[in-house]
Amino acid sequence: MIFDPTPLSADEEKLREEVRAFLADTLPDGFRPGLGLGGRHDPEFTRTLAKRGWVGMSIPTRYGGAGASTVRRFVVIEELLAAGAPIAAHWIAERQSAPAFLRFGTEEQREWFLPRIAAGECWFSLGMSEPDAGSDLASVRTAATRVDGGWRVTGTKVWTTNAHLNHFAAMLCRTTPQGEGDRHAGLSQLIVDLSDEDVHVSPIPLIDGEEHVNEVVLDGVFVPDERVLGEVGQGWAQVTAELAHERSGPDRYLSVLGLYRAFLDVHGRVPDDVRAAAIGRIGAQMWTIRQLSLAVARALDEGEAPAVEASLVKDIGTTFEQQVVETLRDAAGGEIDPGGPTMFDVLLAECVLNAPTWTLRGGTTEVLRGIAAKALTRGAR
Template sequence: MIFDPTPLSPAEEELRAEVRAWLADVLPADFRPGLGLGGRHDPEFTRALARRGWIGMSIPTGYGGAGASTVRRFVVVEELLAAGAPIAAHWIAERQTAPALLRFGTEEQRRWFLPRIAAGECWFSLGMSEPDAGSDLASVRTAASRVEGGWRVTGTKVWTTNAHLNHFAVVLCRTSPQGDGDRHAGLSQLIVDLGADGVQVSPIPLIDGEEHVNEVVLDGVFVPDERVLGEVGQGWRQVTAELAHERSGPDRYLSVLGLYRAFLAVHGREPDDVRAAAIGRIGAQLWAIRQLSLAVARSLEQGEAPAVEASLVKDVGTTFEQQVVETLRDVAGGEIDPGGPTMFDRLLAECVLNAPTWTLRGGTTEVLRGIAAKALTRSAR
């Protein structure tokens, strides 16, 4: 695995300052930050961001994007996550679907979807996990059968973020039986209209009362041939490449930055030795993980597919996030009070309820470590 040190250029630092100033201007003074990629679904904010050219930055100008580098996008995303901005409307489409369309999509798909994504007008969910197929995606049971002009899709997807609000989902399904015991064969990706006949979306209430994830039942949903993403039967290869974008970004270590800042506001002015040690340790770890993530962004910018490195960043980043919550909870002392007087009280209560999911979404810790271990074993031979 290669993580080359990579500083930001003066132009990239200038972009950071511009984004930070804009966010300070548009977010209200009493704004409650979201937990990283758990920011609110706010179409108006998404459209305002798009007007600045900060959505679909890596999409070529011919498809409505900015044609910017992966690292410039990294800089913008890092500032949005650091501020806890309401990014959920465009998040999946911009982070994951657009790169997949550029790499595997047809020209017709690119010209239809990409300008709408860059304008903040087309929102996507991920149709991967199922009741019996979470991190083990090769065991998906959702199936698509061939019909005239397309496919009929039947199955159930779960933990489908914002499917009740978004327009489309890229669904991983089985289009042919696995051959010779290879569970990865015969899988395909289809772009499903979430408003189509046969699609039923039901919220899954979470422990904190939020209902932003859903069960999506597909009952004979028709998907035309022109909405097949990539090659039929190559879904596993495509998903694996796609996960490098999902697993390596700042969203995998910045969910707790708002909590950390709120802690500093309350306990950081004259900390005792225990709190000072926690502050320093968290800051150092955060900076180190950021350098790993930035190195992956540079690698993606150069046209590489660092899936293994991305898996390691996701594992290290989400484990770190959970440790930060427990550390700050311990050193702050006192009862957890979701209605407490400070932002730290409220964010700590939210983090305690949500943190267990952070090492699950995007691939469990065990799966990611298995991916890294296999790669390290191969390189040692």
């Protein structure tokens, strides 16, 4: 695995300052930042970003996008996440769905979906996880049966973020019954309209009372042939390629930046030795992980598919996030007041409840370390 050092150019730094100025003018005083992916689902904010060309940035101009590089998108996303901005409405659509349509979609699909994604008007969820399957996507049981003009889909997906609010979901389905051979064969991606009467969405309440993830029951929903994404039977290869975009971004280490900043506001002005050490260690680790993530973005711009490197960034990043929560909790004295009086107390309480999920989303730590270990083993032979 290779992570080439890559500084930002002067033009990329200028873009960063533009985004910071926009956020300073747009987010209200006293704004409570979201924790990375925990930003609110705010269609109006999404449309405002889209008008500036900051949604679906990597979509070519002929499809309504900015035609920007992966690194320029990285710069914008990093600032949005650092501010805890409400980006949930367009997040999946522009992070994964748009690149998937560009790489695997038909021209008809690109012409229909991509301009709507770039305008902030088309929102996506991902339908991968299933009950009792854990992180083993090869255990997918949602079945798509061939019928006249398309597919009839039956099954259940879980942990489907914002399916109650979004328009479509890219569902990983089994289009060929599983045999004794390759368990990853026979999987396909189908674009399901979440407003279809045969799609039933139910919230899964989380420990903090939030209801942004869902169970999605597909009760024989019809998906026409023109809504098959990529090739039938190639779903596993497509999902694996898409995960390089999901696993390596700044969302994998910035969930705790708001907490870190709030800690500095309360405890960082004149820190004692213990707190000073914690502040320095977290800052250095975060910067190092950022450099790894930025290197993957550069590799994507150069046409590479750094799936293994992305897996490593995700593993390191989300493990780091969990460690930060405990480090700052200990450095603050272990007291938590979930209702305040400071923003640090509020965010710390939220982090303590949500941090256990961070090493699960996008692939468990065990799965990602297995991917990295196999790559290192092959390289040593």
